[in-house]
Amino acid sequence: QSYTERYRPQYHYTPAKNWMNDPNGLIYHNGQYHLYYQYNPSGDVWGNMSWGHAISNDLTYWEEQQVALSAFDAPAGPLSEFYFSGSAVSDDIHSSGLGNSTRTPLVAAYTSYYPNDVTLPNNQTVRGGTQAQSIAYSTDDGLTWTEYAGNPVLPLPPSPYEDQWRDFRDPFIFWHEQGHHWVMVVSLPQLHKLLIYTSKNLTQWEHVSEFGPANAVGGVWECPNLFPLPLDGKKSNIKWVLMMGINPGGLAFTGSSATQYIVGSFDGKTFTADADSAYDPSSGKANWLDYGPDYYAAATYNGLGNFERVAITWMNDWAYATIIPTFPWRSAMTIPRKLTLEKIDGQPRLLSTPHSNLQSLKHGPPLYSKHWDSIPTGSVTLPVSGKVLDITLTFSSGKSSKHLGLGVRTNGMNNGTIIGYDFTTTQMFVNRNASSDASSFSSLFPGVYYAPLHSKDGTIKLRILLDWSSVEVFGGRGESTITAQIFPSDANTGISLFSNGDAKDVRIKVESVSSAWD
Ligand code: FRU
Known part of the structure; x- marks a missing residue:
């Protein structure tokens, strides 16, 4: 079914x-x-x-x-x-x-x-x-x-x-x-x-x-x-x-x-x-x-x-x-x-x-993987998209790092759920303010959620499980997680990378997850 x-x-x-x-x-x-x-x-x-x-x-x-x-x-x-x-x-x-x-x-x-x-x-x-x-x-x-x-x-x-x-x-x-x-x-x-x-x-x-x-x-x-x-x-x-x-x-x-x-x-x-x-x-x-x-x-x-x-x-x-x-x-x-x-x-x-x-739902090589030595301030749309994904993002702090993260279910640079890390407060976050087509159903639905995440060796790891109406973000070794529903527009399937300040050694891997109903 x-x-x-x-x-x-x-x-x-x-x-x-x-x-x-x-x-x-x-x-x-x-x-x-x-x-x-x-x-x-x-x-x-x-x-x-x-x-x-x-x-x-x-x-x-x-x-x-x-x-x-x-x-x-x-x-x-x-x-x-x-x-x-x-x-x-x-x-x-x-x-x-x-x-x-x-x-x-x-x-x-x-x-x-x-x-x-x-x-x-x-x-x-x-x-x-x-x-x-x-x-x-x-x-x-x-x-x-x-x-x-x-x-x-x-x-x-x-x-x-x-x-x-x-x-x-x-x-x-x-x-x-x-x-x-x-x-x-x-x-x-x-x-x-x-x-x-x-x-x-x-x-x-x-x-x-x-x-x-x-x-x-x-x-x-x-x-x-x-x-x-x-x-x-x-x-x-x-x-x-x-x-x-x-x-x-x-x-x-x-x-x-x-x-x-x-x-x-x-x-x-x-x-x-x-x-x-x-x-x-x-x-x-x-x-x-x-x-x-x-x-x-x-x-x-x-x-x-x-x-x-x-x-x-x-x-x-x-x-x-x-x-x-x-x-x-x-x-x-x-x-x-x-x-x-x-x-x-x-x-x-x-x-x-x-x-x-969960690995059994992932087949073949990643849809996209990339390594950057450093990423300056700015944002880019990545050449990959999807609605059912397992994304791993690792990075460390540069000189003036403030934020680094991803937008998922985006439309160009607009809309989408923002998932990232704030180096100044050492917190990971999920921002679903613009995550949803249908967020007017409750004024309590939009919001930004923070979780403490510290790194021993300077590397921060975020694993993001994306499905048609949710994100689950696992930080570090799993000591912090953020789970949030999203109700995005069907057409928004983009992924963007954004940085505020310098981030170093940024690696991303995007894998597709197949449906468990098939
Ligand atoms: C929690 C709860 C439980 C109760 C059940 C009833 O969500 O309120 O305490 O057993 O739901 O559906």
Whole structure:
């Protein structure tokens, strides 16, 4: 199937039609990568929340599946329950007793949102507006799901937080090897607290600790993830990363959604932040996983090898998500990104790099590559163009360097998205003020986004992934990224190079990326 509608991403996942938000239940199982996601089966704005589903063998080519959990099929009647965000594990040790004993069940944990007062088939009564944690299982490798009859497994937040029953969501579950138990991290969004539970069987959960508030608290905390990574690749130095969405309160613009993380340790029950990763919330400091406007509800895969982490993130922002000018689908996912932990500028930082399987969409030699010893002030249109590209630009500072960068999706020297580096502030940036034909849909859409980027040896590297309606920019080793949607005019496919002050040793490589739908 090929998709050619205006703005349709060519190698970023989108459902054929309708609304999508957060990635859910990311799990690698039996050689397949599952991507579930918040989905409205019958509309292109948020509503009727269900779990859509896609499968990939390589994180690159995706095939959309039937809806996995549909609000129209809720046990207590159509739309009596919405399936909010959550996660999934493979119950290899059959701890849950769910399903039959021959097939390994996949178990998903998610938030049940009950819009109205309801009596469930198991006779539990629920107040309208409740958010509670539930589980479902699949014994056909993730294609169809059955709700656990005892749902919800966590009907209310624990004491003393019972009054948060309307805001209690987004369970992230995983197996803790040393503790030999399951762990669930679930958010109390309004309180900026994450609650940690443990379980032996995925159905009965014990509340064991909490974390927060810390760092950015300008909006609600949603969609937590918690996972181990070796620092600087050293298996002897395992750190734990706690990651969460904050909406609004991101840094891209007032009102934006973003993703932050905190590095620390986890003993199976309690997360303890490292002193140099947690700040007083009043300081306004945070560790951002991405500095752009369109990076929210990041989720990571369960079921990969030890210490392997791959994230997929909703490439949109709640500030304007429901009115972006795409049809008949709305919202795309980022490309899958590998996450690693390295000391950068003296501090453990989460690095993101495009998953290497993206290479399979690149064929033949680069469309264009060039090296200049130096580039004086000015701008030129390069003899290359395109809408689906992987561009690498490296350079170092000359005597009076101020800016260096590229315009993509330009029309001559006009319009386009400007991606570059500011030597005076040591920041990379994306300027989408003139990126879009259709930017009038929201006054919050235009903007310039900055991310810190320092170089040890004087060389700056930017890798730019361009698709029909997005740019993802990876700076340096991936310590800074900026993700932004763009809605350019179809005719604008040019690429320009601009310099303010002298830049040295400038190299560019432009590679074409083929469609993942073919
Ligand atoms: C985050 C979020 C989650 C919730 C889901 C509902 O974008 O608000 O907290 O589970 O969306 O669709």
